[in-house]
Amino acid sequence: MPEEAVLAKAVQASDAVDDDRQLVEAFRRGDRRAFEVLVKRHQRPVWAIALRFAKDRDAAEDLAQRAFVQALERIGELKGAFRPWLMRIAVNLSKNHVRDHAKFARGEVPDRPVAPWFEESLDEERQRSRVRVALSDLTRRQREVVLLRIDADLAFAEVAQALGITENNAKVTFHQAVKKLKDRLGGEDAGV
Amino acid sequence: MPACEGWALRIVADVTGEAEDRELERHLASCSGCRAEAKLLAGTVAAIRETRRVPEDLSLAGFASRVAERAERFRDRSPRGLWWTASRGTRYSLGVSLAAFVASVALVLVRPVRPVRPGPVTVRHHSAPLALRQAAPVRVTGTAGAGSSATNSAAGYQVTPDDIEGDMELLASPDDDGQDVSFDSAFAGLSNQDLKTFDQMLDNPS
Ligand SMILES: [Zn+2]
Numbered sequence: 036m037p038e039e040a041v042l043a044k045a046v047q048a049s050d051a052v053d054d055d056r057q058l059v060e061a062f063r064r065g066d067r068r069a070f071e072v073l074v075k076r077h078q079r080p081v082w083a084i085a086l087r088f089a090k091d092r093d094a095a096e097d098l099a100q101r102a103f104v105q106a107l108e109r110i111g112e113l114k115g116a117f118r119p120w121l122m123r124i125a126v127n128l129s130k131n132h133v134r135d136h137a138k139f140a141r142g143e144v145p146d147r148p149v150a151p152w153f154e155e156s157l158d159e160e161r162q163r164s165r166v167r168v169a170l171s172d173l174t175r176r177q178r179e180v181v182l183l184r185i186d187a188d189l190a191f192a193e194v195a196q197a198l199g200i201t202e203n204n205a206k207v208t209f210h211q212a213v214k215k216l217k218d219r220l221g222g223e224d225a226g227v
Numbered sequence: 228m229p230a231c232e233g234w235a236l237r238i239v240a241d242v243t244g245e246a247e248d249r250e251l252e253r254h255l256a257s258c259s260g261c262r263a264e265a266k267l268l269a270g271t272v273a274a275i276r277e278t279r280r281v282p283e284d285l286s287l288a289g290f291a292s293r294v295a296e297r298a299e300r301f302r303d304r305s306p307r308g309l310w311w312t313a314s315r316g317t318r319y320s321l322g323v324s325l326a327a328f329v330a331s332v333a334l335v336l337v338r339p340v341r342p343v344r345p346g347p348v349t350v351r352h353h354s355a356p357l358a359l360r361q362a363a364p365v366r367v368t369g370t371a372g373a374g375s376s377a378t379n380s381a382a383g384y385q386v387t388p389d390d391i392e393g394d395m396e397l398l399a400s401p402d403d404d405g406q407d408v409s410f411d412s413a414f415a416g417l418s419n420q421d422l423k424t425f426d427q428m429l430d431n432p433s
Contacts, residue, residue: 070298074291082287086280096290103294104301163278170278185275190245206236210268213239217271 055117059110074103077118080187081125087186088129090136102128119197122187126179169219177212180205231261242269 055076061069081099089095102125106117113120170178176198183194184205195205237251242265255262 067295071291071295074294078287078290079281079285082285082290083279083281086285087278096293099290100294100297104298107298108301159277162274166274166278170275181275184243185272186279191240191243203236206239209243210235210239213268213271213275216275217267220271220274 052116059117070107077121083186084125084129088133098128098132115196119193123197169216173212177208180208181212234261238265242272
């Protein structure tokens with residue numbers, strides 16, 4: 036198939052591990068547009084992860100850009116599917132960002148919401164706040180699975196691939212996480 | 228509902244919208260216990276989704292171009308960038324060639340600056356990879372006289388396999404699976420308290 040056709044097809048495809056593979060190969064052969072297509076296909080979930088952790092929109096943009104640049108830098112190391120691998124990079128960078136920011140936060144509390152673009156009512160915010168606190172009480176592995184399934188929108192098989200665990204294990208971990216959250220929040224408060 | 232334990236993970240897949248499961252649907256239609264469980268899990272998953280901070284109108288126009296620009300800057304200033312975009316096979320070949328070159332230079336540099344007494348030469352192959360053996364085949368012991376490069380090494384110094392293979396490890400790691408940016412290591416040192424602090428900072432800014 037001609038290169039142009041591969042690129043055009045790949046941009047439109049919604050669920051195509053094979054197309055990702057073709058794009059990665061095209062990029063490795065020197066076609067820089069192929070990487071741009073990969074960015075367009077996967078930018079939204081990468082942003083979703085970055086936005087959860089970033090202190091503001093600029094920081095989210097920076098995190099999301101760095102995730103892709105790091106993927107480009109390390110593309111020679113990619114062995115499996117592109118998407119779970121990319122999300123793993125995004126989560127790693129985000130966690131590092133939180134770690135650095137948490138150090139800062141222990142000494143100083145900002146005087147304005149750190150996510151000013153996200154407008155919501157007080158009640159909504161209070162409910163979300165409770166869920167976020169409950170999320171932070173999950174084990175590290177439980178948080179990783181929830182984040183990759185919900186924010187990055189990876190299928191459980193892809194979550195498993197990103198974390199080096201079995202698909203069943205990913206589902207069990209997710210189930211335990213959700214049960215724990217449900218117990219913490221109570222059935223009604225969880226919105227059910 | 229111990230009898231229904233087998234359905235739990237299928238309910239998890241279903242409430243996260245992973246796949247249509249007709250068999251599960253039929254089971255839910257006839258099992259009130261699982262139906263209640265599915266409803267609770269679905270509600271909690273929805274609550275988690277609500278905590279995402281992605282604005283409805285998030286526009287990513289131009290983002291791919293900005294990434295491309297940043298990547299260009301990275302490639303321009305970083306030889307490592309070009310290095311990692313090469314395929315693993317190419318990297319390995321280049322690594323072996325470069326290591327062999329380094330070893331050859333090392334052999335030339337350790338030649339004596341003053342004439343040495345001719346003596347017996349022992350040439351022994353070591354277990355370096357084939358490509359290295361071709362370029363840097365000798366381990367020289369004892370003294371050697373002027374003449375060919377193979378017999379020019381200085382007395383008292385030996386180019387050991389470690390000299391060469393140290394570079395090999397740095398340059399070519401065919402078994403490297405990218406784990407050095409490991410998911411786990413990125414989380415190491417990040418306590419629940421850290422995350423909580425961050426979340427609380429997000430949630431209670433004042
Ligand atoms: Zn049942």
